[in-house]
Amino acid sequence: MAIWLQLRRWMGNKLFELNNRNLMVLLLVYIIISWLLLIWAGEQELTSDITLFLYYLMVTASTVGYGDYSPVTSAGKWVVILFIIPGGLSLFAALLGRIATVAIDYWRAGVLGKRKLKMDNHILLLGWNGQRTMNLIRMLQHEETGKRPIVLCSRSDIENPLPGEIGFVRVTSYTDELEMKNANLSSASCIVVDNLEDDITLSAALYCANENPNAHLLAYFKDEALSRLLSQHCPNAECIPAVGAEMLAKAAVDPGSSALHQELLASTKGMTQYSTVYPEGEKNRSLESLFHFMKKDYQSTLIGIDRGEGIELNPELDVLVEPKHKLFYIADERIDFFDWAKID
Numbered sequence: 608m609a610i611w612l613q614l615r616r617w618m619g620n621k622l623f624e625l626n627n628r629n630l631m632v633l634l635l636v637y638i639i640i641s642w643l644l645l646i647w648a649g650e651q652e653l654t655s656d657i658t659l660f661l662y663y664l665m666v667t668a669s670t671v672g673y674g675d676y677s678p679v680t681s682a683g684k685w686v687v688i689l690f691i692i693p694g695g696l697s698l699f700a701a702l703l704g705r706i707a708t709v710a711i712d713y714w715r716a717g718v719l720g721k722r723k724l725k726m727d728n729h730i731l732l733l734g735w736n737g738q739r740t741m742n743l744i745r746m747l748q749h750e751e752t753g754k755r756p757i758v759l760c761s762r763s764d765i766e767n768p769l770p771g772e773i774g775f776v777r778v779t780s781y782t783d784e785l786e787m788k789n790a791n792l793s794s795a796s797c798i799v800v801d802n803l804e805d806d807i808t809l810s811a812a813l814y815c816a817n818e819n820p821n822a823h824l825l826a827y828f829k830d831e832a833l834s835r836l837l838s839q840h841c842p843n844a845e846c847i848p849a850v851g852a853e854m855l856a857k858a859a860v861d862p863g864s865s866a867l868h869q870e871l872l873a874s875t876k877g878m879t880q881y882s883t884v885y886p887e888g889e890k891n892r893s894l895e896s897l898f899h900f901m902k903k904d905y906q907s908t909l910i911g912i913d914r915g916e917g918i919e920l921n922p923e924l925d926v927l928v929e930p931k932h933k934l935f936y937i938a939d940e941r942i943d944f945f946d947w948a949k950i951d
Contacts, residue, residue, distance in 0.1 A: 648682035668695020727794035781811035
């Protein structure tokens with residue numbers, strides 16, 4: 608008696624559990640029984656060819672019913688009425704339900720950040736700061752439309768704030784190797800670290816620099832001491848300091864200057880600052896000639912230059928510009944191509 612109870616309990620838990628394996632077994636059993644019953648009913652036309660039989664079974668079970676094939680014997684009609692249609696409808700509904708469940712689970716895994724992303728050359732954002740992060744994403748989308756995808760990686764208990772627009776990965780630590788693989792850290796071309804706590808920013812930046820030394824690494828710090836510490840260990844990292852106090856002081860001396868700073872930092876409207884590299888193959892030119900060329904032909908204003916020794920703002924017009932020097936300018940939109948040959 609105990610053995611029978613155990614067997615019955617096992618059958619109830621395993622045999623009738625509608626998992627993927629049992630669903631496939633039931634489908635196979637349904638096809639075999641339907642085949643045998645139609646043979647028994649004398650439906651030679653429906654069972655003479657396996658392709659024709661499966662076509663008829665699918666059309667009938669899905670209630671499409673084209674009418675090109677149908678049972679001709681009374682027994683065959685009863686087989687269809689009592690078994691093929693009821694069984695087919697049940698299995699068809701279960702199969703569609705399972706497919707829908709898998710699709711929804713896959714979509715929810717992406718929204719919750721539990722799915723491994725398959726992309727490279729992307730911009731990876733580490734940290735969630737509410738509206739500030741949303742503004743950052745919107746500005747990056749404006750700049751990177753059709754270029755690099757954006758992935759948000761967060762420790763916060765949130766869902767993807769922009770499903771369908773950006774990738775999202777949720778982690779418990781920015782230094783966990785297995786979790787960070789979901790964000791494809793090693794293939795990112797740009798990594799932006801921005802957290803509320805500077806110590807987390809520092810540890811995440813050091814880990815990212817070790818895992819992906821070729822990526823452009825940006826880190827935002829409120830504490831300048833930690834910013835300098837990262838620069839010492841990762842000379843290629845670009846540390847972004849907090850500028851709130853400096854903007855307050857500047858606005859106190861020059862009223863209204865904060866609005867100008869906001870225009871220069873915005874990337875979706877107004878005169879925004881950009882940079883470009885004076886390309887190899889071009890001859891050396893004076894900064895004055897480049898200044899007039901950029902203003903006249905592209906409505907952009909040259910405001911600085913980096914000749915490898917740091918940025919020089921408002922440089923002298925007689926400065927010589929050589930290939931590989933970086934030029935900084937302001938314009939309404941980024942200019943993807945300068946036709947330097949037109950200067951001559």
